Amino acid sequence: MNALRLSGWGIIIFTLIVGLLLMILPLPHWAMAFRPAWLLLIMIYWSIALPHRVGILTAWSSGLVLDILQGTLLGENALAFALIVYISLKMHRQFRLFSLLMQSVSLFFLLLLNQLLLFWLQGLQGQTVSVKWFLGPPLVSACLWPWIFFVLTDCLRRYRLY
Amino acid sequence: MFSRKPILGLRLFIVALLSIAMMLWEIHYPEEGEKLSSNISLVFTPLVDSINAPFSFFDKVAKNFEARKALLQENQTLQAQVLILQGELQKLKSLQAENKTLRGLLQSAAQSHHVRLMVASVMAIQANPFHQEIMLDKGSHDDVFVGQAVLDAHGIMGQVIDVSLYNSRVLLLTDPQSGVPIQDNRTGLHGILMGDGNSDVLRWVNVPPTVDIKIGDELVSSGLGGHYPVGYPVGTVVNINRHTDDQFLDIEVAPSAKMESSVQVLLVWPDKKSAR
Numbered sequence: 345m346n347a348l349r350l351s352g353w354g355i356i357i358f359t360l361i362v363g364l365l366l367m368i369l370p371l372p373h374w375a376m377a378f379r380p381a382w383l384l385l386i387m388i389y390w391s392i393a394l395p396h397r398v399g400i401l402t403a404w405s406s407g408l409v410l411d412i413l414q415g416t417l418l419g420e421n422a423l424a425f426a427l428i429v430y431i432s433l434k435m436h437r438q439f440r441l442f443s444l445l446m447q448s449v450s451l452f453f454l455l456l457l458n459q460l461l462l463f464w465l466q467g468l469q470g471q472t473v474s475v476k477w478f479l480g481p482p483l484v485s486a487c488l489w490p491w492i493f494f495v496l497t498d499c500l501r502r503y504r505l506y
Numbered sequence: 507m508f509s510r511k512p513i514l515g516l517r518l519f520i521v522a523l524l525s526i527a528m529m530l531w532e533i534h535y536p537e538e539g540e541k542l543s544s545n546i547s548l549v550f551t552p553l554v555d556s557i558n559a560p561f562s563f564f565d566k567v568a569k570n571f572e573a574r575k576a577l578l579q580e581n582q583t584l585q586a587q588v589l590i591l592q593g594e595l596q597k598l599k600s601l602q603a604e605n606k607t608l609r610g611l612l613q614s615a616a617q618s619h620h621v622r623l624m625v626a627s628v629m630a631i632q633a634n635p636f637h638q639e640i641m642l643d644k645g646s647h648d649d650v651f652v653g654q655a656v657l658d659a660h661g662i663m664g665q666v667i668d669v670s671l672y673n674s675r676v677l678l679l680t681d682p683q684s685g686v687p688i689q690d691n692r693t694g695l696h697g698i699l700m701g702d703g704n705s706d707v708l709r710w711v712n713v714p715p716t717v718d719i720k721i722g723d724e725l726v727s728s729g730l731g732g733h734y735p736v737g738y739p740v741g742t743v744v745n746i747n748r749h750t751d752d753q754f755l756d757i758e759v760a761p762s763a764k765m766e767s768s769v770q771v772l773l774v775w776p777d778k779k780s781a782r
Contacts, residue, residue: 361553364553365553365557368553368554368557369557370557370561399514399517400517400518401517401521404525409550411543412543412546412547413547413553415543417528417532417539418528418529418531418532418539418543419524419526419527419528419529419532420525422521422525422528423521423522423525423526426521426525427518427522430514430515430518434514465529469533
């Protein structure tokens with residue numbers, strides 16, 4: 345039982361690391377504005393699928409690692425991650441009942457909130473932020489959600505993580 | 507299930523507090539924050555390397571398959587370039603010698619006027635609307651002191667506000683906290699120029715609308731207050747706005763010194779007799 349739990353964590357951490365790598369993957373300049381929030385998407389999936397295992401602390405620490413790798417202010421992404429995952433933990437039962445399309449739409453709003461939080465925190469530091477492609481990442485992320493959902497659900501079933 | 511709810515909120519609260527504390531800490535101590543995150547990011551270098559590995563691999567493969575002909579051609583152009591560069595190097599050497607003698611002259615001229623000058627290099631520039639500062643590579647080891655004036659080839663740049671052993675921080679004239687006493691070259695009118703946060707604008711403050719100031723007037727330091735030396739160029743009047751609802755003129759001055767592009771600057775030690 346214990347070993348199974350540990351191996352489960354291995355899979356979850358592996359997917360998170362893949363998400364991290366996708367976040368720092370070098371992209372051409374025009375594509376930067378449309379980079380989906382991979383790590384946050386994966387984090388939200390786990391918090392909805394396994395709310396008893398993956399919680400705010402996991403979200404916070406992965407946000408912190410992202411802060412370090414992206415060179416943003418320590419705690420910026422961490423705070424946003426914690427808040428978003430808190431919301432998805434709160435509504436994970438409703439979320440599971442949604443159709444895939446509905447899930448994508450509500451995810452869009454969650455990611456919009458994340459984007460707003462980040463812009464707000466950066467604005468507080470006095471950085472000038474361009475709002476030109478503000479909707480880019482949430483939109484692309486929402487479109488990617490069904491695919492992430494299937495891949496991670498496959499992971500869940502195959503490795504019996506629940 | 508029911509006992510979970512308050513715990514969740516509490517956790518979020520603690521974590522949010524922690525994040526805010528970290529952000530505030532990093533804003534207030536940016537250097538230490540930089541150090542910490544660069545140390546932690548060492549742990550993640552394998553991750554970053556693994557991301558870069560395929561790119562560098564394809565780069566290598568592509569290079570291996572580069573045609574021999576292209577390589578030969580490259581070799582030829584490179585050899586031609588070496589020749590050209592060697593010629594340039596000769597020129598550079600003579601320029602270097604000339605520069606040295608000129609510097610020597612400058613030093614001796616300065617000594618004959620009992621004013622000490624020293625050349626310092628700019629190490630870092632910090633220009634955002636809130637702080638306009640530069641770092642120099644000279645410090646208390648070289649007798650730099652707080653309040654000392656800093657010039658570049660075109661005029662006064664600012665004054666030293668912080669000195670460590672081998673570095674000093676300079677507040678530029680364009681910093682909102684900076685003020686410099688000046689005199690109009692044409693009319694002899696005294697005044698004070700305040701920084702504005704922009705690197706190319708100073709403001710002449712508290713000027714009543716009746717005085718004689720024209721666009722193009724050269725302003726030099728008046729030496730009042732004892733911080734800045736007398737008679738160095740500070741700026742040129744570029745714009746005079748009269749607002750009917752304001753009892754003072756809004757006068758914009760372009761600083762003479764190149765605030766953001768100077769690489770070498772001069773530190774000035776005032777002549778004790780004339781300064782005090």
